[in-house]
Amino acid sequence: MEKSTSSLPKCRICHERHFLKSCPTFHDMDVNKRRNVAREKGFCFNCLCTAHKREWCPSRRTCMVCHKGHHTMLHVDAKPTTKSTRNQRSPSPSCSPERRPNNSRNNRPINGDPKPKPSSSTTTQRHRSNVSERLSCRTKTHIFLPTALAKVITTDGCDKVRLLFNSGKAHTIISVKLVDRLKLKITQRAGKTFTTVNLQSFYDHSVKLQIIGEVKNHQHFTSPEPTKEKHLQSIYNHLNDLADPHFFNPINVEIIIANDQIPKIIKAGLIQTASNMPIAQSSTFGWIISGGCQY
Numbered sequence: 472m473e474k475s476t477s478s479l480p481k482c483r484i485c486h487e488r489h490f491l492k493s494c495p496t497f498h499d500m501d502v503n504k505r506r507n508v509a510r511e512k513g514f515c516f517n518c519l520c521t522a523h524k525r526e527w528c529p530s531r532r533t534c535m536v537c538h539k540g541h542h543t544m545l546h547v548d549a550k551p552t553t554k555s556t557r558n559q560r561s562p563s564p565s566c567s568p569e570r571r572p573n574n575s576r577n578n579r580p581i582n583g584d585p586k587p588k589p590s591s592s593t594t595t596q597r598h599r600s601n602v603s604e605r606l607s608c609r610t611k612t613h614i615f616l617p618t619a620l621a622k623v624i625t626t627d628g629c630d631k632v633r634l635l636f637n638s639g640k641a642h643t644i645i646s647v648k649l650v651d652r653l654k655l656k657i658t659q660r661a662g663k664t665f666t667t668v669n670l671q672s673f674y675d676h677s678v679k680l681q682i683i684g685e686v687k688n689h690q691h692f693t694s695p696e697p698t699k700e701k702h703l704q705s706i707y708n709h710l711n712d713l714a715d716p717h718f719f720n721p722i723n724v725e726i727i728i729a730n731d732q733i734p735k736i737i738k739a740g741l742i743q744t745a746s747n748m749p750i751a752q753s754s755t756f757g758w759i760i761s762g763g764c765q766y
Contacts, residue, residue: 483512483521491519492544506545516541615749617761618724619714622671624679625653629671633715633724635692636736636759640729643684646692649725657686668726674712678755682732692724706744707751707760714757 479488485496491514497505508514513521517528519542533539536546617636622629630653645666650657655666664686672678707713728736740753749762 484508492542497544502545502547506547509545516545518542519544613764615718615760615762615764617752617759618718619754619756619759620673620716621756622673623649623653624669624671625655627653632668632670632726634670634726634728634756635724636728636733636761638730638733640727641731643682643729643732644687644691644727645684646725647686647688650686672756674757675755680732680735680755682726682728684726692727706748706764707742707758710742710751710758712757714754714759718760 480490481487482489482491482494482497484491484494487494491497497508500508506516509516509519513524515521515523515528516525517540518530518532520528525540528540534541534546535543536548619634619636621632621634623632632649645668649655649668650666655668657664657666659665665683666686667681667683670680670682707718708716736754736756738753738755742751742758743749747763747765749760749764751758751760753759
């Protein structure tokens, strides 16, 4: 995988790879323009997703300004209601223009000229900064994928490979890049390509595992963007036998281990430092880090 952002959706505004709430073009719009674009493009007003409408939105999050069922970036400040004054009322028939009281003195400012009303651009800019402030104060969540490093034993020696564990898949898949790089033998069955890989643990050389997986191209090996938060990278560095010392950067995966092989790898033993932190799962390749981290 050359691009870590390949798993992110393609923005329907600027056509880059990111979520709509992270789109700089969408951020630079005023709120009325954002709302019009959301209607035209068919975005959910609550979560900015295109898969459903607001009435079918599964998210329980609401606007952080008014707590109503729309996204904070689509919030419009309510216009202040103007109270009718006596000067705005139409004069009664008994009051002629000559008898109308002169309120020019009352309308004159006490200290110099009246303050100019803020322009619409200033109000829009202030609203954007308020929305950005509220969004930045939200609790962030990063999901760590369960990955591990292992040795691949071949006739020419050994090489390093990164594994990703996916219990949602039934059968293990192996990247065609790994097959080409190590010149692995392949077989054809029922129109599908398979190969066999011999894995060995970095920490215990007596642990060897032979797996058979279907060979697929790089499109099946996408992973989320790595975290940029430095303090998250050392959460479990106190464990000497981490299965993947760079678990915070889940790219370059070449084998996805599925349920046909996971029971052979996972061992008894869990470590969790706090409820909002990921877990460390014991395995034949070392401690595997996975789960959500809120910070």
